[in-house]
Amino acid sequence: MLAFGGVMCIMVISGFGGDPAAREGMYDDSLIGEHLDHGWVVDGSPGNRVVASREGLVITAAENTFAHIQRLLERDLVRVTCEIEPGNGISWATSLFLYWGPGDWVQVGVIPRKRGRYYACITSGGQRDEYDLSICGISGWHGAGIELAEDGIRILASAPDGAWITEHFVARPSALVGPPKLLVLGKGFGLDASQPDLDGDYGEPGAEATSRVRNLVVVPTSPERRRISDDERRAQAQQLCDPHGTAILAAGEPDFERVARLFPPLQQPREAVGVAEHRYEVGVEHDGSVQLAADGDLWEQTGTATYFEIGSPPARFGTDGCRKRLLDGWLPVVIAEWREGVLACEQAVFGHSEGFDPDQPLSAWIRLRVENQGDDNLAVPVRLRFERPADAAPELSATLDIAARQSGELYAKIPSPLNGGAAEWVSASEFDARLAETRAGWERLAASGMQVETPEPRVNNAWRAWLAYNAIDVDKIGENYEPHDGAGFYEEVFGYSALLYCHALDLWGHHEASRRYIDSLLLRVGDDGLFAIRYGLPDHGAMMLAIAEHYRLTHDDAWFRRVAPRLTRMCEWVVKQRATALAETERPATTRGLIRYAPYADYQGETFNYYANAYCCVGLRHAESAFRAAGMSSEAEHAAEAAALYERDILASMNAATFERQGVRLLPLEPDTHRILRDTNYHAGGYYALVACMLLESELLLPEGRLTRLLTDALETQGGLILGMCEYDEGINHAYTYGYWLNCLARGEIDRVLLGFYGSLAYGMGRETYCGVEATQITTGVSTPTTPHLYSGTQQLRLLRMMLIDEVDGTLVIARGVPRAWLAPGQRLRVDNAPTTWGPVSYDIEVAADGTIRGLVSTSGARLPNELCLHLRRPRPADIAPEALTTMADATVHGEVLDFHPTGTSLVFEVRAE
Numbered sequence: 001m002l003a004f005g006g007v008m009c010i011m012v013i014s015g016f017g018g019d020p021a022a023r024e025g026m027y028d029d030s031l032i033g034e035h036l037d038h039g040w041v042v043d044g045s046p047g048n049r050v051v052a053s054r055e056g057l058v059i060t061a062a063e064n065t066f067a068h069i070q071r072l073l074e075r076d077l078v079r080v081t082c083e084i085e086p087g088n089g090i091s092w093a094t095s096l097f098l099y100w101g102p103g104d105w106v107q108v109g110v111i112p113r114k115r116g117r118y119y120a121c122i123t124s125g126g127q128r129d130e131y132d133l134s135i136c137g138i139s140g141w142h143g144a145g146i147e148l149a150e151d152g153i154r155i156l157a158s159a160p161d162g163a164w165i166t167e168h169f170v171a172r173p174s175a176l177v178g179p180p181k182l183l184v185l186g187k188g189f190g191l192d193a194s195q196p197d198l199d200g201d202y203g204e205p206g207a208e209a210t211s212r213v214r215n216l217v218v219v220p221t222s223p224e225r226r227r228i229s230d231d232e233r234r235a236q237a238q239q240l241c242d243p244h245g246t247a248i249l250a251a252g253e254p255d256f257e258r259v260a261r262l263f264p265p266l267q268q269p270r271e272a273v274g275v276a277e278h279r280y281e282v283g284v285e286h287d288g289s290v291q292l293a294a295d296g297d298l299w300e301q302t303g304t305a306t307y308f309e310i311g312s313p314p315a316r317f318g319t320d321g322c323r324k325r326l327l328d329g330w331l332p333v334v335i336a337e338w339r340e341g342v343l344a345c346e347q348a349v350f351g352h353s354e355g356f357d358p359d360q361p362l363s364a365w366i367r368l369r370v371e372n373q374g375d376d377n378l379a380v381p382v383r384l385r386f387e388r389p390a391d392a393a394p395e396l397s398a399t400l401d402i403a404a405r406q407s408g409e410l411y412a413k414i415p416s417p418l419n420g421g422a423a424e425w426v427s428a429s430e431f432d433a434r435l436a437e438t439r440a441g442w443e444r445l446a447a448s449g450m451q452v453e454t455p456e457p458r459v460n461n462a463w464r465a466w467l468a469y470n471a472i473d474v475d476k477i478g479e480n481y482e483p484h485d486g487a488g489f490y491e492e493v494f495g496y497s498a499l500l501y502c503h504a505l506d507l508w509g510h511h512e513a514s515r516r517y518i519d520s521l522l523l524r525v526g527d528d529g530l531f532a533i534r535y536g537l538p539d540h541g542a543m544m545l546a547i548a549e550h551y552r553l554t555h556d557d558a559w560f561r562r563v564a565p566r567l568t569r570m571c572e573w574v575v576k577q578r579a580t581a582l583a584e585t586e587r588p589a590t591t592r593g594l595i596r597y598a599p600y601a602d603y604q605g606e607t608f609n610y611y612a613n614a615y616c617c618v619g620l621r622h623a624e625s626a627f628r629a630a631g632m633s634s635e636a637e638h639a640a641e642a643a644a645l646y647e648r649d650i651l652a653s654m655n656a657a658t659f660e661r662q663g664v665r666l667l668p669l670e671p672d673t674h675r676i677l678r679d680t681n682y683h684a685g686g687y688y689a690l691v692a693c694m695l696l697e698s699e700l701l702l703p704e705g706r707l708t709r710l711l712t713d714a715l716e717t718q719g720g721l722i723l724g725m726c727e728y729d730e731g732i733n734h735a736y737t738y739g740y741w742l743n744c745l746a747r748g749e750i751d752r753v754l755l756g757f758y759g760s761l762a763y764g765m766g767r768e769t770y771c772g773v774e775a776t777q778i779t780t781g782v783s784t785p786t787t788p789h790l791y792s793g794t795q796q797l798r799l800l801r802m803m804l805i806d807e808v809d810g811t812l813v814i815a816r817g818v819p820r821a822w823l824a825p826g827q828r829l830r831v832d833n834a835p836t837t838w839g840p841v842s843y844d845i846e847v848a849a850d851g852t853i854r855g856l857v858s859t860s861g862a863r864l865p866n867e868l869c870l871h872l873r874r875p876r877p878a879d880i881a882p883e884a885l886t887t888m889a890d891a892t893v894h895g896e897v898l899d900f901h902p903t904g905t906s907l908v909f910e911v912r913a914e
Contacts, residue, residue: 068186541615697739
């Protein structure tokens with residue numbers, strides 16, 4: 001045993017040259033036995049221990065401290081491998097190191113993150129590039145290795161059959177050219193990557209942990225592997241290029257079935273039911289448990305849960321899972337099915353308040369139907385039980401006498417929140433009456449605003465469900481309205497997502513609700529003009545956008561005149577912040593004129609962030625447009641000038657900040673620190689993907705501009721996407737991809753939009769209940785417990801709207817992003833009452849059995865668009881022959897697109913089958 005007190009224990013150093021095997025180009029040390037080979041030096045922080053044993057080298061050390069053995073290597077073009085039984089720690093994980101000098105070394109080991117995974121760190125000039133590699137488990141022995149090639153460094157891991165596979169490779173940095181000085185096994189390096197010999201501790205040592213190393217082998221790199229091959233480069237590039245999405249796209253236009261068969265669906269979706277804008281809600285867990293609201297709900301649900309126990313001995317409804325769906329496919333009435341022996345059980349749950357009134361008390365209404373599928377009559381005991389706390393309310397019990405092949409039903413009503421109340425059995429007629437009232441309330445909501453009927457029932461159900469879930473996420477508190485990010489979780493207003501929801505409502509024609517929510521949120525604008533609620537600087541720009549968009553789509557002059565003074569104060573806040581920024585003349589070009597503020601909810605440190613600044617700049621543009629439309633010329637000119645100067649400085653900063661790394665040109669999202677890129681190891685996944693897409697969503701950058709392409713190329717080629725959705729924590733964060741999809745629409749890359757659209761339906765929400773989630777581990781279906789999520793529903797509504805109808809520079813764009821299957825023979829696509837600058841627009845496109853397309857586009861505003869651009873994406877892509885077009889107006893044909901210059905409020909067209 002070698003223990004470290006105040007004095008380091010040093011052993012005699014020798015290189016490989018004295019060993020016969022080393023002279024033949026190989027070194028093999030099992031590290032098993034009573035003593036270490038004489039060439040090793042043992043080094044560690046006081047109190048740590050290294051034991052040479054029959055189990056290999058045993059290292060017992062505090063988690064965040066160093067303890068390792070080392071020896072001279074001084075050989076290049078070698079493969080060094082060993083086996084590791086890991087302990088705790090990330091940077092300080094027990095690893096294999098090749099060490100050239102202080103701040104120049106390579107590490108590979110196994111860390112506990114994500115249930116155990118390979119980890120590598122390439123350090124050059126003191127700068128670390130860390131890589132989380134494949135999941136391998138934390139227990140047992142794991143083979144790890146480093147292979148030096150002339151032009152690269154490979155990180156190796158052992159396959160189950162014992163073969164070595166390349167986990168990752170990088171081009172060899174100049175500081176790591178030539179033979180490494182040392183081979184190190186064990187724990188290092190601390191906070192400072194430049195500590196000599198990897199000797200460094202963290203400020204807090206952490207708990208003691210034990211790890212082991214054995215079977216070290218050093219061999220020459222085989223001649224055929226002394227350079228990184230083209231095949232290796234292609235394989236690694238493919239792994240960063242969304243391989244699953246690329247394969248789907250290569251096979252033709254994506255559809256739901258092809259996308260959904262790749263991975264499992266969401267494993268534990270939770271729905272919320274209730275009344276629109278009610279402060280409380282009722283949750284339905286994945287197993288059918290009914291979750292009652294509580295005033296303590298904030299980041300997660302804390303209220304009482306209730307469930308049925310059925311039969312004798314009693315079995316809990318939903319044990320081992322149940323299948324859920326929504327009534328009529330979309331209504332927030334959750335129907336769960338579960339089976340126990342010969343009993344087929346169905347539970348229906350909805351939330352009800354008198355008159356569908358958000359100010360009246362809310363109750364959960366539950367129907368249990370039990371069908372006896374056996375041949376004998378049964379007396380089935382049923383209990384409605386409560387948990388969390390166990391004595392929350394008296395349980396209800398009953399017995400259902402069910403004849404063979406017949407069913408029986410029970411009905412219950414429970415206050416939500418419970419707050420000292422009690423459950424009670426109710427009659428079938430009372431249950432049916434309350435269900436009818438609830439159905440009518442939700443049908444009124446869905447029937448207002450824009451109406452969409454596509455040939456795909458899943459989509460028709462989904463948009464209605466998204467509207468309903470989002471309405472449940474809104475809490476009416478007194479006379480004010482709070483769009484919360486969740487229902488029972490995330491019970492807070494996040495300014496940015498709340499205002500995007502208001503925009504979605506306006507795009508779908510729910511103007512009264514949008515106005516109520518904007519008015520409530522405007523109460524939180526500070527005296528200085530700043531608006532930010534639990535998110536960051538984008539809140540401010542999003543509020544200006546939401547105000548201007550509401551006015552553009554409603555032409556509500558009285559309302560805009562009322563809110564214009566606050567919009568003016570918000571513009572002035574940006575101008576003042578910019579003046580302060582510009583007064584700091586010592587700033588470099590990369591931050592000149594940028595506002596330094598918290599950029600988003602998950603990072604509250606003040607920073608220079610392009611996404612946050614872009615939203616404020618675009619907010620000024622939207623304010624200018626609104627002021628101009630309202631005849632407020634002075635305010636419009638002031639906002640226009642401020643926006644132009646702001647945009648100039650943002651673009652100048654971006655151009656100055658772009659840089660090249662390992663042959664890839666990148667745009668950092670935080671120009672002075674590169675924090676987000678560093679945190680993602682300079683890949684485009686994680687927060688880089690999310691923030692890049694939100695920057696694109698602002699539409700500050702031109703769709704085909706060079707800076708835009710830097711962002712989209714990074715997403716598409718540097719690990720930013722999985723099945724066309726943002727990569728996040730090795731899963732997806734689908735809703736945050738909206739800005740990328742918006743850009744793809746503008747570029748005409750519709751297949752990429754549809755890949756994300758169907759990917760969202762398949763993996764970003766419950767497939768039968770459409771309850772959107774924030775993040776999903778796509779390979780397993782395990783998600784964050786955040787359904788239904790306001791931001792998810794919002795972005796899905798915005799995307800579908802833009803696929804169906806959009807406005808671009810005075811042009812009305814119709815059906816640009818719809819699937820080709822929707823215009824197959826026998827199909828019909830209808831959109832009614834879609835809000836636009838020119839007033840509500842409707843269209844109806846019907847395809848005859850022979851493929852002839854007939855349609856009608858109508859507007860009801862006082863003005864007409866300059867141009868109407870109609871996309872007819874037929875199942876087989878082909879240019880439309882001009883002679884096949886018969887219309888009531890002249891049209892120009894461009895491939896699959898018909899361009900009209902409307903002269904009236906109604907346009908009829910026909911494209912004959914060819």
